[in-house]
Amino acid sequence: xxxxxxxxxxxxxxxxxxxxxxxxxxxxxxxxxxxxxxxxxxxxxxxxxxxxxxxxxxxxxxxxxxxxxxxxxxxxxxxxxxxxxxxxxxxxxxxxxxxxxxxxxxxxxxxxxxxxxxxxxxxxxxxxxxxxxxxxxxxxxxxxxxxxxxxxxxxxxxxxxxxxxxxxxxxxxxxxxxxxxxxxxxxxxxxxxxxxxxxxxxxxxxxxxxxxxxxxxxxxxxxxxxxxxxxxxxxxxxxxxxxxxxxxxxxxxxxxxxxxxxxxxxxxxxxxxxxxxxxxxxxxxxxxxxxxxxxxxxxxxxxxxxxxxxxxxxxxxxxxxxxxxxxxxxxxxxxxxxxxxxxxxxxxxxxxxxxxxxxxxxxxxxxxxxxxxxxxxxxxxxxxxxxxxxxxxxxxxxxxxxxxxxxxxxxxxxxxxxxxxxxxxxxxxxxxxxxxxxxxxxxxxxxxxxxxxxxxxxxxxxxxxxxxxxxxxxxxxxxxxxxxxxxxxxxxxxxxxxxxxxxxxxxxxx
Numbered sequence: 001x002x003x004x005x006x007x008x009x010x011x012x013x014x015x016x017x018x019x020x021x022x023x024x025x026x027x028x029x030x031x032x033x034x035x036x037x038x039x040x041x042x043x044x045x046x047x048x049x050x051x052x053x054x055x056x057x058x059x060x061x062x063x064x065x066x067x068x069x070x071x072x073x074x075x076x077x078x079x080x081x082x083x084x085x086x087x088x089x090x091x092x093x094x095x096x097x098x099x100x101x102x103x104x105x106x107x108x109x110x111x112x113x114x115x116x117x118x119x120x121x122x123x124x125x126x127x128x129x130x131x132x133x134x135x136x137x138x139x140x141x142x143x144x145x146x147x148x149x150x151x152x153x154x155x156x157x158x159x160x161x162x163x164x165x166x167x168x169x170x171x172x173x174x175x176x177x178x179x180x181x182x183x184x185x186x187x188x189x190x191x192x193x194x195x196x197x198x199x200x201x202x203x204x205x206x207x208x209x210x211x212x213x214x215x216x217x218x219x220x221x222x223x224x225x226x227x228x229x230x231x232x233x234x235x236x237x238x239x240x241x242x243x244x245x246x247x248x249x250x251x252x253x254x255x256x257x258x259x260x261x262x263x264x265x266x267x268x269x270x271x272x273x274x275x276x277x278x279x280x281x282x283x284x285x286x287x288x289x290x291x292x293x294x295x296x297x298x299x300x301x302x303x304x305x306x307x308x309x310x311x312x313x314x315x316x317x318x319x320x321x322x323x324x325x326x327x328x329x330x331x332x333x334x335x336x337x338x339x340x341x342x343x344x345x346x347x348x349x350x351x352x353x354x355x356x357x358x359x360x361x362x363x364x365x366x367x368x369x370x371x372x373x374x375x376x377x378x379x380x381x382x383x384x385x386x387x388x389x390x391x392x393x394x395x396x397x398x399x400x401x402x403x404x405x406x407x408x409x410x411x412x413x414x415x416x417x418x419x420x421x422x423x424x425x426x427x428x429x430x431x432x433x434x435x436x437x438x439x440x441x442x443x444x445x446x447x448x449x450x451x452x453x454x455x456x457x458x459x460x461x462x463x464x465x466x467x468x469x470x471x472x473x474x475x476x477x478x479x480x481x482x483x484x485x486x487x488x489x490x491x492x493x494x495x496x497x498x499x500x501x502x503x504x505x506x507x508x509x510x
Contacts, residue, residue: 018184027389029411030502033404047508055414057187063179072142075110079149143268153180195291202271239452247460285393311374350468355379362386363434363451369397421501445485
């Protein structure tokens with residue numbers, strides 16, 4: 001079940017390695033899915049780069065997307081004041097979704113050490129010390145989490161040394177997250193950075209084995225052991241909705257399992273009890289690889305790390321993998337048969353109206369590839385994919401694509417000019433895209449369905465139905481986007497649209 005792809009043990013290091021040092025990975029590729037698989041097997045894509053680059057991603061901001069969901073925690077952004085300003089846009093959303101888990105949950109609390117030109121010379125450690133004591137006295141959180149930006153990393157601020165120094169003086173748990181953006185081209189390294197900090201400061205050395213806990217009777221101890229044996233940790237992502245969580249919980253409850261969701265929207269104390277579970281269940285291998293493999297190494301915890309349960313087929317694989325671990329294959333088969341039958345009946349009218357529509361997908365690699373399976377199931381043709389990056393976790397999903405020999409895959413973090421070129425050439429009926437890129441798509445007159453949304457359901461059988469229903473509604477009337485394209489234009493010249501969309505990608509020579 002816990003099929004470790006490579007050995008992993010970085011827990012004693014202050015910082016995790018960048019993704020480039022762990023995987024065959026790239027965010028600069030253009031070609032068919034078959035060509036991508038072939039190049040990856042040869043190990044010749046890590047060195048790919050662009051002669052021209054237009055925007056990219058930062059692991060600091062992606063780390064904050066997870067950290068800002070944590071309840072009863074104060075986030076200190078140790079950086080210039082502009083870093084992390086994106087948190088303002090998600091503050092209301094974070095508050096609402098925290099309250100869906102706990103009605104008494106409070107809004108986000110974050111501080112910024114506001115590093116200036118003077119601090120670049122003199123150092124910013126004293127500002128961070130002041131911020132930690134302020135957070136402790138003003139908010140009394142369960143945890144104070146320091147997210148380390150590019151500037152303190154460049155000037156050599158000893159974040160971990162300071163935290164060790166002040167730890168005896170505060171009641172809050174102190175966590176260092178080293179997520180400086182300049183250290184990696186692969187934005188998904190942010191997941192490793194967050195999990196690394198949580199493992200070192202909220203998980204490691206906090207665990208108390210059941211046999212060492214105080215129980216009034218042996219019966220209570222046996223009950224606790226049985227409860228743990230039927231409990232699973234489902235590792236959620238910040239792009240999941242509460243409806244998504246409830247759908248997955250419904251399916252696992254049907255197998256007699258108890259579900260705990262983390263890391264997003266969890267409390268710091270939740271991580272103290274992370275080992276009180278029989279199995280760790282990943283939603284996305286790109287997201288959870290680092291955490292699951294370290295928990296296996298440190299605590300011998302098995303995990304399921306294969307696919308995201310989007311669409312019928314991937315949901316079925318996800319359920320079967322979990323059921324196999326618990327010996328519940330028969331129960332899973334009955335559940336899948338019932339759910340699949342009901343989904344077929346619900347999708348029938350949408351298959352007729354959506355048949356032969358053409359879609360382009362852009363976003364995280366695992367998410368867009370899983371969504372491809374859902375679209376094919378309802379009769380929509382997928383004509384192109386743009387993933388933020390490629391790594392080996394995409395291989396099982398790429399290999400089963402029926403049209404991988406002609407389906408183009410663009411690995412690109414940002415690079416909206418490449419997407420504009422591809423869409424102008426292919427002219428899809430709809431784009432299913434990451435929220436941040438959808439405004440550009442609308443200016444090209446193409447209808448858009450967000451790839452995720454915290455107010456909608458995407459996962460499981462209910463998610464498959466909801467996606468089909470929303471696609472049907474959007475494609476019934478596309479005038480809104482056509483009106484936008486008639487009044488707003490993208491800044492690219494006609495000559496760019498006539499060039500190869502991958503013109504600026506420089507491939508590594510083998």
